[in-house]
């Protein structure tokens with residue numbers, strides 16, 4: 001299992017809310033000024049465990065250039081050729097102020113075959129590699145990476161319509177998509193949460209200080225009693241966190257998705273999909 | 281005046297030097313509907329970028345303004361990204377002269393280009409500049425404000441403009457500095473409004489009233505429409521783009537609502553934030569409306585089909601390619617913003 005660390009902040013700007021996380025974060029991950037932060041990051045997150053890159057177990061899709069650095073779509077896939085359940089997955093943005101964007105742990109309803117996918121949107125602060133590291137059933141680590149050109153995603157004030165964006169914090173939209181073929185192994189689900197997901201790097205115009213980090217930190221997604229995944233999310237996740245994922249399709253059963261999310265202020269939000277999809 | 285679309289190489293090809301009058305070489309397609317007189321009023325313009333190098337402090341000749349209606353002057357900027365060459369002169373700005381005073385509407389994108397604008401105004405009228413109005417928070421419309429500070433005007437804007445600009449101040453300044461370079465950026469700082477428009481505000485320039493109306497979120501969440509009641513001239517800021525692709529930093533649905541509202545009670549003429557100096561509704565709005573309806577329609581369809589943001593950035597609105605300048609620079613960003621808004625419907 002990966003060590004439990006998440007978030008996006010800098011050494012220079014330690015706010016109270018992130019101090020506890022700082023303590024949990026290995027020093028090497030934030031102390032390096034090297035051009036390539038990955039070796040230290042790898043050591044901090046995975047210790048001495050071997051990571052195999054480019055063995056076809058995982059792929060990552062990201063735009064070459066982030067047109068909006070505050071909303072960069074990322075898709076991580078594990079092809080159908082990979083058999084067996086996945087244990088965990090990490091999404092790491094090397095040069096973001098806090099590189100670990102998300103860490104997922106999968107449950108039985110995530111499935112053990114078929115093409116598994118996770119799609120989300122992240123903030124990207126500068127030209128950087130973005131990596132997905134998947135832990136397979138045998139405990140081995142597999143990596144794919146993509147280079148993204150972006151600037152300023154972490155400090156960009158994301159809400160374009162500031163009042164509209166803050167009008168309904170915690171509103172959740174959860175969907176289950178009907179697969180084209182009823183017998184297919186996996187189907188798609190979607191979780192959207194209205195939340196500013198403040199990075200702690202945005203300026204408050206009144207105090208001229210930084211807006212405190214305030215973000216969705218934990219999310220649990222289930223199908224009935226079965227866990228699809230748990231995620232620890234950091235502030236590299238864009239405003240209004242959005243997760244599109246695959247999960248086990250029950251051709252004649254209950255495919256409704258239930259979601260519990262907790263933000264850094266310890267507020268809990270819940271949501272669920274209708275049993276049948278709204279669209280296919 | 282900087283001829284909007286010409287490069288230094290083109291100038292060289294035309295054989296114009298800084299000592300020559302160059303109005304005959306203007307790219308007139310940028311100034312449709314202007315009379316000869318209006319073109320002449322615009323001045324004996326030449327490039328503010330001499331062939332032998334950059335003189336960032338000021339232009340050799342006044343910046344060009346067209347008098348689009350009596351006492352209403354507009355300067356058109358280039359359709360480009362910020363650069364050392366254009367010094368932030370990439371949007372439209374104007375001023376209106378009353379019996380007693382002058383109101384400036386937007387100030388372009390740097391302290392120096394703002395100073396050029398101020399010098400041009402002073403060459404046309406010696407009435408005091410009492411108001412500097414910003415149509416919204418974007419750097420290419422507000423970074424010249426500082427050049428007017430010594431006039432001690434009221435800086436007027438939508439009541440949400442200060443919040444929006446302040447939140448983005450660091451990013452805007454850093455990005456502008458790196459795009460313009462130290463020399464062209466020098467002196468640029470943020471000047472916030474001193475007079476905020478909650479809903480509607482009327483300014484009196486002496487025998488001439490300007491009506492300022494705060495809009496709901498559209499191009500940004502702080503768009504302000506300025507109407508010169510005397511001539512029925514409406515400065516739309518970036519609620520209207522022509523030739524240059526529109527850019528979304530507010531609400532697509534809100535923008536389409538504003539377009540409908542404008543179509544239902546059209547003024548005599550409108551001034552876009554990017555595009556020609558003067559246009560008429562409905563023709564002025566046709567391209568922009570078609571663009572946003574196309575983007576909204578495509579994005580809604582993709583969302584209904586269960587497609588992702590990434591899918592949408594590859595296909596939505598691609599039928600608009602070739603119809604706009606700066607399409608590659610802004611379209612995908614527009615689709616991203618549209619998707620993030622419309623997926624909550």
Ligand SMILES: [Zn+2]
Nearest residue numbers: 416418499518
């Ligand atoms: Zn604008």
